[in-house]
Amino acid sequence: MARKIRHIPKVVTKLYRKDFYHQPGTLPGTIFIDENAEPPTIFLIDYNQTNFIRKQIATPEECAPYLDTESVSWVDVQGLGNQDILQRLGRVFDLHPLVLEDVVNVPERPKIEDYEDQLLFIARMVVPKDKTCGFYSEQVSFILSKNYLLTVQEEPEHDCFEGVRVRIDRNKGIIRKQRTDYLAYALLDAIIDGFFPVLELYGERIEELEEEVMVNPTRQTLQNIYQVRRELLQLRRAIWPQRDAINSLIRDGSELIGEEVRIYLRDCYDHAVQVMDMVETYRELASGLMDVYLSSVSNKMNEIMKVLTVVSSIFIPLTFVAGIYGMNFNTEKSPYNMPELNWYWGYPICLAIMAAIAFALLFFFWQRGWLKNSSTIKPD
Structure with a gap:
């Protein structure tokens, strides 16, 4: 050849x-x-x-x-x-x-x-x-x-x-x-x-x-x-x-x-x-x-992680409250064993407290500027 x-x-x-x-x-x-x-x-x-x-x-x-x-x-x-x-x-x-x-x-x-x-x-x-x-x-x-x-x-x-x-x-x-x-x-x-x-x-x-x-x-x-x-x-x-x-x-x-x-x-x-x-x-x-x-891909990933972190931060205290009231201690044995379980408005009050915690955390994150999208670049 x-x-x-x-x-x-x-x-x-x-x-x-x-x-x-x-x-x-x-x-x-x-x-x-x-x-x-x-x-x-x-x-x-x-x-x-x-x-x-x-x-x-x-x-x-x-x-x-x-x-x-x-x-x-x-x-x-x-x-x-x-x-x-x-x-x-x-x-x-x-x-x-x-x-x-x-x-x-x-x-x-x-x-x-x-x-x-x-x-x-x-x-x-x-x-x-x-x-x-x-x-x-x-x-x-x-x-x-x-x-x-x-x-x-x-x-x-x-x-x-x-x-x-x-x-x-x-x-x-x-x-x-x-x-x-x-x-x-x-x-x-x-x-x-x-x-x-x-x-x-x-x-x-x-x-x-x-x-x-x-x-x-x-x-x-x-x-x-x-x-x-x-x-x-x-x-x-x-x-x-x-x-x-x-x-x-x-x-x-x-x-x-x-x-x-x-x-x-x-x-x-x-x-x-x-x-x-x-x-x-x-x-x-x-x-x-x-x-x-x-850099854009990295910033986009950071924004995703920020959203996930905010969601996790909100649900951590809510999970804590729900976990406490999910233990179901017997109130007949002691008046200190979660008397709220026998309240007439106990369940709505618990949900209201959890909602208040969530909104309080959102307000705190907003005040700090953590909810803003910092990765978006506007073209000229």
Whole structure:
């Protein structure tokens, strides 16, 4: 057996993700295809200031005529489920075997590699689920050259590039006037900005959990807090190396990245730092919710024990009175042997005394403030 791969669903519902790894001694550059991966679909967008072409490509070889033109060519491959197509794609674009390995064998840690005439950038893209907390996560690989940009997405269902496609199609902004390095920046910026809608959902979810923890914490609340913490950890693992890779690209530079685009990359880096700060803040809030939950449960238990203690304290003297008059000493033997047993109003008087004792104790507890609920926290 030459490999070990565990298929991981794109929806982040698991707490842990088992990464791909090679068996020791595997030949460098070897690619492995997940049997559950989607078959690749190839899309081409070729443009300049005046012309625009957008179409689906049937074979990798059809991309070759667009690679040496003066226009900008964006080849977007969606899916990693066909080894033959991916290898042919590597030959058409003259990809180094290690580049193709990094692109296909997912997940890879976000990073940047300079291959002189090509620049490899591996990023992780997240897309929020519809109206629910959670997100789809996939790897996106950028292979940047002078006249073309090749992007390889892990799966075709979700991406955050539609805004960039619309800008190219409608010739909005300066994107049609720029080269491939600006296109790569625009796509990378869309990936970084895609973290903000996801974090907005988690901010709302944390607010709901705060109210739930304060008002009515349950075991399900604890499970929800734990799930949010683990998913925020997944986001942190995605954005942390991505931020470092962008910083490395700005600091070290590349012949394929112009000075003007490097200025734009600084703004992209600032967004990545902002995302990182938000992730860390939400993780601290989630950790604090865990402490608040434990305190709330402890206070709730204290209130239960207080009620039981008050009830027990009231019934202790009543039990004492009832126990005395339950001994039934014979009054004929001695006038001191519970003469109250022969009274006409003895039983009602005894009940009245017991009721008076109970109300007196309740009044005493109320005066001391022991009957108030001290564990309830009112949300703002």
